[in-house]
Amino acid sequence: MGDKLKDSKIIFVVGGPGSGKGTQCEKVVEKYGFTHLSSGDLLRAEVSSGSERGKQLSAIMQRGELVPLETVLDMIKEAMIAKADTSKGFLIDGYPREVRQGEEFEKKIGAPSLLLYIDAKAETMVKRLMKRGETSGRTDDNEETIKKRLDLYYKATEPVIAYYEGRGIVRKIVSEGTVDEVFSQVAAAIDSLL
Ligand SMILES: Nc1ncnc2c1ncn2[C@@H]1O[C@H](COP(=O)(O)OP(=O)(O)OP(=O)(O)O)[C@@H](O)[C@H]1O
Numbered sequence: 001m002g003d004k005l006k007d008s009k010i011i012f013v014v015g016g017p018g019s020g021k022g023t024q025c026e027k028v029v030e031k032y033g034f035t036h037l038s039s040g041d042l043l044r045a046e047v048s049s050g051s052e053r054g055k056q057l058s059a060i061m062q063r064g065e066l067v068p069l070e071t072v073l074d075m076i077k078e079a080m081i082a083k084a085d086t087s088k089g090f091l092i093d094g095y096p097r098e099v100r101q102g103e104e105f106e107k108k109i110g111a112p113s114l115l116l117y118i119d120a121k122a123e124t125m126v127k128r129l130m131k132r133g134e135t136s137g138r139t140d141d142n143e144e145t146i147k148k149r150l151d152l153y154y155k156a157t158e159p160v161i162a163y164y165e166g167r168g169i170v171r172k173i174v175s176e177g178t179v180d181e182v183f184s185q186v187a188a189a190i191d192s193l194l
């Protein structure tokens with residue numbers, strides 16, 4: 001089944017909590033028709049299912065910690081295989097969150113053609129998430145968990161950027177302006193790939 005994904009175009013969308021990954025991925029889907037898979041959304045769907053696994057995941061996510069690598073990777077692979085026949089390419093939103101996740105993804109699925117690094121200042125991310133938390137219903141959109149997620153991002157996920165920069169596939173997106181101003185950078189990066 002892994003062969004079905006062998007030739008798929010894969011774009012990693014990496015950035016801190018509240019940097020704007022999901023927002024930009026939605027606009028990419030609108031313009032390019034790619035398949036958007038958010039690791040966080042897949043995990044939250046598992047939590048909503050009420051499964052035993054979902055209960056365990058929920059506790060980890062509420063603490064702003066990373067869930068087991070195998071769990072999130074299997075969920076992403078399953079979702080990609082389900083869409084492989086019709087997908088124009090995959091936007092993997094919020095994964096990898098640490099270098100070994102990237103290595104495992106490439107062993108089991110394939111290599112990314114592009115890594116969009118959505119970069120926002122810490123204070124911008126906190127402001128956005130506190131605002132989102134007013135309506136999102138996400139258990140991790142609270143001050144304490146946001147801080148933990150930010151700490152984890154700087155410690156575990158920023159090394160992912162350096163790892164892929166070594167391959168020359170990172171495009172840095174400054175995510176401080178309006179959604180459309182940020183998207184114009186995203187579109188330019190994707191157009192350079194197509
Ligand atoms: N350029 C922007 N200007 C203002 N608000 C923005 C911008 N981009 C995103 N937002 C808002 O910030 C919040 C977080 O954005 P989004 O959900 O896309 O971030 P994310 O990187 O996917 O976060 P998480 O990793 O927590 O899922 C949302 O409420 C969104 O509407």
Ligand SMILES: Nc1nc2c(ncn2[C@@H]2O[C@H](COP(=O)(O)O)[C@@H](O)[C@H]2O)c(=O)[nH]1
Nearest residue numbers: 039040041061064065066067072094095097
């Ligand atoms: N170990 C990993 N944990 C992940 C990953 N993606 C998400 N998560 C967990 O879900 C929440 C919410 O993610 P978000 O992208 O919607 O903010 C996150 O805090 C983690 O607990 C992943 O790739 N690996």
Ligand SMILES: [Mg+2]
Nearest residue numbers: 021022038040
């Ligand atoms: Mg998101």
